Amino acid sequence: MSTAGRKDDHIRINLEEDVGFRQLTTGFEHYQFIHQALPEIDLEAVDASVLLFGKRLCAPILVSSMTGGTARAGLVNRRLAEAVQSKRLAMGVGSQRAALEDSEAEASFSVRTYAPDALVFANLGAVQLNYGYTVDQCRRAVEIVEADALILHLNPLQEVLQPEGDSRWGELLSRIEEVCAQVGVPVIAKEVGWGVSEQAARGLVDAGISAIDVAGAGGTSWSEVEKHRAPTDRQRRLAAAFREWGIPTAMSLALVKAAREEAGRPDLPVFASGGIRSGQDIAKAAALGADLVGLAAPFLRKAVESAAAVVEEIDLLVEELRIAMFASGSRNIEDLRRPGVLVSKTELTQGITPSSYQSVRTNLSGSEKGHSQDGPPYASVGPVPAISGVSASSNAKALDEFASLWLPRIEEEMRAVLATRHPLLAYHYEMMHYHMGWADESLRPITLAAGKRIRPLLCLMSCAAVGGDPACALPAAAAVEILHNFSLVHDDIQDGDETRRHRPTLWALWGVPQAINVGDGMFALAYAALLRSKENSSTDVLPAPADGSGWALTAFDRFTEICIRLTEGQHLDLSFEEREEVTVAEYLRMIEGKTAALIAGSLALGALFGGAGLRRSESLHQFGHNIGMAFQIQDDILGIWGDPEVTGKPAGNDILRRKKSLPLLYGLEHPTLGGRIRSLWRRGVKEEDLPDAIALLDRTGAKSWSEEQVRRYHSEGTQALQEGVDAKTDSSLLLGLAGQLLQRQS
Structure with missing residues (x-):
């Protein structure tokens, strides 16, 4: 199947099938904000904006890299770009391999036309560097979308589960290092839904990566997506076996932060995506140190409808984020990160x-789940x-x-x-x-x-x-x-x-x-x-x-x-x-x-x-x-x-x-x-x-x-x-x- 056909498959399956993790979660549910009955701020004074790569965003929200390469994908990208421009957010396009293989597919990635002021990320699969892609092709991907930065996505598990996937991942880090040194824009390493380990993060930081998107487990299980695409029973069984594989997003965020500290790069931006579904999830991720929080599935469903539907979803998420900040007594994103604002539920009960x-x-x-241990022991x-x-x-x-x-x-x-x-x-x-x-x-x-x-x-x-x-x-x-x-x-x-x-x-x-x-x-x-x-x-x-x-x-x-x-x-x-x-x-x-x-x-x-x-x-x-x-x-x-x-x-x-x-x-x-x-x-x-x-x-x-x-x-x-x-x-x-x-x- 062509790269473009695979992208359309991914859109269809994500919209029509249940491809989420069934057991593994993001881990954000294990954290809770401490409510402030006296926040001592006005809601209007809450400022959720952030500065990243020289651009001011109204909120730390990234419309995550999703699609491109087909007419249908191009329409989705256009609607996402229009919404991102109007709300001053960041967005990434899907893998641009299709555009590099076929120039006619370039138009489906032309989001800069509709988002002239937005923070935009180009995107290529990192493994393509092991299959002949060079720094020049990385530069071309950046030029196609007039991007502010380049994402190199890491999806080893997805690739080996795809019938047409790429399995040569040896010595890839040195090629990533070469791109970082020569491409001319910041390079972001991004997983696609299984998380980044501390070991991987250390290697990426040493290679010169400018930011890491953990893209952890807990949202879409791409092994489940590939199960729906698999042509044989053997491949379906293999894909199904990895439905619950991965590092939860919250855990991966902590691991990557530890790696950047150890590497002496405490200011290296870290993004959190993977299973983010609400404004409170965004607030929790930001409180745990994420500089940008990515969402894909919620926006994809709205983009199929219209740009206005995407705008409405963004407005709802931003307002929920701001209310969470207000109710926790946080004037800005930095305030969210103060000790005691967000605590683990274990810490809360200790x-x-x-x-x-x-x-x-x-x-x-036999369940003993979710019952309070306070209050009267018996009713009468x-x-x-x-x-x-x-x-x-x-x-x-x-x-x-x-x-x-x-x-x-x-x-x-x-x-x-x-x-x-x-x-x-x-x-x-x-x-x-x-x-x-x-x-x-x-x-x-x-x-x-x-x-x-x-x-x-x-x-x-x-x-x-x-x-x-x-x-x-x-x-x-x-x-x-x-x-x-x-x-x-x-x-x-x-x-x-x-x-x-x-x-x-x-x-x-x-x-x-x-x-x-x-x-x-x-x-x-x-x-x-x-x-x-x-x-x-x-x-x-x-x-x-x-x-x-x-x-x-x-x-x-x-x-x-x-x-x-x-x-x-x-x-x-x-x-x-x-x-x-x-x-x-x-x-x-x-x-x-x-x-x-x-x-x-x-x-x-x-x-x-x-x-x-x-x-x-x-x-x-x-x-x-x-x-x-x-x-x-x-x-x-x-x-x-x-x-x-x-x-x-x-x-x-x-x-x-x-x-x-x-x-x-x-x-x-x-x-x-x-x-x-x-x-x-x-x-x-x-x-x-x-x-x-x-x-x-x-x-x-x-x-x-x-x-x-x-x-x-x-x-x-x-x-x-x-x-x-x-x-x-x-x-x-x-x-x-x-x-x-x-x-x-x-």
Whole structure:
């Protein structure tokens, strides 16, 4: 295929196909501006302008190099140039190889006609220097667009994934150095979407490059673009394998800045592009040190419409940038870069110290994503009856006292299990510490509000409820919490989630292979935690089960069953994502494994370690099973009918997310209204359709039926608990915790 044809292909695919990264992100979401309630400036006084290569721009925005070489591309370039001229920004054209190969294609790059005063960059693929291109041809590219600077783009991965790509990249740096010395205009090195490493940046700086555009990962995945162009299945599979490859934009920006400092070039301009989609992204990139911030996809879509549409998009981005500056108390771009204006979310949370584990937080669903750790630990309304003879305040106090006493000991037990075993393996274990909330992104020890630790607390409460000493169950409590966290590591990978507990997930920081290995390690260490009870306890301290069975084998068997059920539940959950039809019965089977199994197992293990026999431990297991089921169903109810001011999520959030929750599945099975709900579901419920969708569910009785299931599971769980404890022991803690978990509103 000709170069021009390839360019048209790229435009078409970018406009018509989903070619973004699915998991890898820019990294800007890990940063947050500190809001200033008293900015002490007027919005009109905010100045977003920058000076670059001798030209004043109204904002640090670059309409990134995209296209050229065909009539269609020429029209896009013209509209972009007209918009850039009117708004005083910078722009780059796409690769000019087509124009150098065919003079008739030159007109499609003639943007200077429409942008006489703009900062304009010419563009060639750097690898062409290894295929005979000379400094003269670089000068010709600059002349065609009357450019202020020349971009040499670096796209090695894209080239080797293209059927017609160029794969000779050896000794390229020396040729880049020659161009920098002789071409007569500043030379900018630019990646195209996979980021620039510190090593590459050092080489480029030493070669005489005048600026570097990191063009990091997180926006368009060009391997995915090439997958859509690939003529054979083999080439499509190769391209698909690299969809998530690259250095996130924010990370690459930091690496390039470090390289320029090391090279003694602290003033070398650095541009940030790759996945920039909003004015706040621009503000964050500028705050992190970017001198210019490039966007391509948002402008390309508008340029297909008209120059006016591009202008409108620019105006919106600039205004959002200026408002972000205003709300952070920044008069200009330099002010944005002051310490404390933009902080990482990890830094933001490091200053929050939990007050001696005052409250037991809710959320047994296995996700623990995005929930605030502030505010009241429980809500006081719901369908579950109160505990007879126990006031809510006294029960809450007892729960807090139990948590304050035992949570530090649970942490101590887990730290002992997850301690580094050899200096060479420190990184492996420190990643576990990060996931557990004991270390920051630099793997430095911190004090941070970690997960809720509900499961280990239930384990210890169960031990106490059968008359045992909770200290005996500490190894089991540590085991279930480490196992739970293993499942979260793998869940994050499978779901593509980049944040958990307001921090980047483990795979988002260190990659999928390392995260899988850390999860596997935690799985094995969960068993090691369980077996510490045999290593560290005497028969005088650890009671044998009342029925005479060997506690170690029984506990090991119970723990293994938890692991099996967890994976079964996860299998069903993943498979349900690919199926349109899921029944209520199938859904209940799924949450038995994904949510209830670990709750039930935690209680059964606690009973075993408290000296209960198999019958009593099974009763505690049934209690946990029912409470886990009720909790998940209550969570499903709140996902549709919860109060947004309490849940922190939009009303009907689960419907908008197309989540197959229990009330929805019940509605789909309704004999008369199910078809209408299915029709809405298939075409995708939009926000404006939400009231109708919820009204339809209400008419099926889905909410009242789901609430009845919560009451039923709670009742059956309470009955099972009564069978597992005797009159001599106190089960009020377990009953109280179960009641409060199910009465919550968020």
